[in-house]
Amino acid sequence: MDTQRNESEDFMLELGAITKSFGKNTILHQVSLRVRKGEVCSIIGPSGAGKSTLLRCINLLEQPDSGNMSLNGNFYDVSFPLRQDELLSLRRTCGMVFQSFNLFPHMTVLQNVVFPQRHVLRRNESEAREVALKLLDRVGLKNKASSHPTQLSGGQQQRVAIARALALEPKLMLFDEPTSALDPELAHEVLDVMRELADSGMTMVVVTHEMNFARTVGDHLVVMADGHKIEEGIPEAIMDHPQQSRTRQFLSAVNH
Amino acid sequence: MQFLPTLLVGLRQSLWIIAAVIAIGLPLAFCLALMVMSKHRLISAVGLVIVEVGRGMPALVILYLVYYGLPRFGLNLTNIASVIGALAWNYSCYCSEIIRAGILSVPKGQLEAGQALGLKPRITFLRVVAPQGLLSTIPGLMGQTILAFQDTSLAYTIAVPELMKQAYSLGGESFQYLRVFVLAGLVYAAVTLPSTWITTWVERRINTAY
Numbered sequence: 001m002d003t004q005r006n007e008s009e010d011f012m013l014e015l016g017a018i019t020k021s022f023g024k025n026t027i028l029h030q031v032s033l034r035v036r037k038g039e040v041c042s043i044i045g046p047s048g049a050g051k052s053t054l055l056r057c058i059n060l061l062e063q064p065d066s067g068n069m070s071l072n073g074n075f076y077d078v079s080f081p082l083r084q085d086e087l088l089s090l091r092r093t094c095g096m097v098f099q100s101f102n103l104f105p106h107m108t109v110l111q112n113v114v115f116p117q118r119h120v121l122r123r124n125e126s127e128a129r130e131v132a133l134k135l136l137d138r139v140g141l142k143n144k145a146s147s148h149p150t151q152l153s154g155g156q157q158q159r160v161a162i163a164r165a166l167a168l169e170p171k172l173m174l175f176d177e178p179t180s181a182l183d184p185e186l187a188h189e190v191l192d193v194m195r196e197l198a199d200s201g202m203t204m205v206v207v208t209h210e211m212n213f214a215r216t217v218g219d220h221l222v223v224m225a226d227g228h229k230i231e232e233g234i235p236e237a238i239m240d241h242p243q244q245s246r247t248r249q250f251l252s253a254v255n256h
Numbered sequence: 257m258q259f260l261p262t263l264l265v266g267l268r269q270s271l272w273i274i275a276a277v278i279a280i281g282l283p284l285a286f287c288l289a290l291m292v293m294s295k296h297r298l299i300s301a302v303g304l305v306i307v308e309v310g311r312g313m314p315a316l317v318i319l320y321l322v323y324y325g326l327p328r329f330g331l332n333l334t335n336i337a338s339v340i341g342a343l344a345w346n347y348s349c350y351c352s353e354i355i356r357a358g359i360l361s362v363p364k365g366q367l368e369a370g371q372a373l374g375l376k377p378r379i380t381f382l383r384v385v386a387p388q389g390l391l392s393t394i395p396g397l398m399g400q401t402i403l404a405f406q407d408t409s410l411a412y413t414i415a416v417p418e419l420m421k422q423a424y425s426l427g428g429e430s431f432q433y434l435r436v437f438v439l440a441g442l443v444y445a446a447v448t449l450p451s452t453w454i455t456t457w458v459e460r461r462i463n464t465a466y
Binding site for chain 1: 363365366368369371372373374375376379383384387388391
């Protein structure tokens, strides 16, 4: 019993048999996943595989039909909607970065990072500003603090979105195709920030098409197809010696 | 031109009516929009009935129902109160649909960003969704207000001494109906045309807001 508890303490996130359907289409078939503390877990696979849906089930932007979840030592039965206070505390544990950035366009860059801290962590204005400026500096955008998001490039907007999420001190960062809307040059600056974040020990789950990132930064690779987890393990091992034909097919299409 | 001073007295009355209609109608429109968008089925249904009835009937019919109908239920309103009440209902129903469309036009990602950050739904609505959604409704609401201002002319049918009623009386006294009504039309236009120009200008400003 003791050893079991010790083992589960190593994990930041454990998903158990997550199932999700939209109407008659089952998007996720009993997907389970364990992510260790400090680990970078990349999820790859063809479109329609259910990668994003799985990620969105973690912070319950999608309500699974059934399954359970353990996040930072807290257990949740996610077969039913959580109570409001449980839901908010779960979401405070995860930060999320979206493909489309989703910054608040009516606020300045600084306000984007300050405003959630004021409400979620109840920080006072000066403390929240201090944290925000430190994080904007970390992502290289301190000089853009008073700009509006639309005045920024896509890569800059995504870096602000990362700073906004980090300001709430998440234990786990979720990235939903963070560079898919960016051209390669701009994607690069976002990937650099993510790499630095991984090096600092942040636990990350990244849905991505960036094979190089998954290979060089990722510790753990999950391949999904048609709502199933079809293969997982060490990134180099899977990329160089895929065991499943479906994985081979996907990797050869990507590397083509 | 000797009619103008009397018409301007009427105009003042018309402007008072529209001011009251806006003051009552806009908050009511916001509440109706929230009701219709509510997840609660009953609240949504009640809101929808109020809005659809209010939009479905001509303003004149609503005015008569309020002025001639409500006394049957023991509610005697003065003619000015009746016209304000009737137009405010009609106006708020149209405005509530404009507000609802504006709020629904906010990209879903904004709501999701608020949720993912762990903001309470009320904060996400008030600080993220509503400010963006309402900004885009301002030109539509201004346009609706101009229409409502023209509808204040219906008040002449229940003897409210507003612009149209004054014009009607002046015409009856002088038999110069054409002159009087042309002048009255110009007075209405003197209010509505600049308002339209302002609306267009605001619309352009909003389109370049961010």
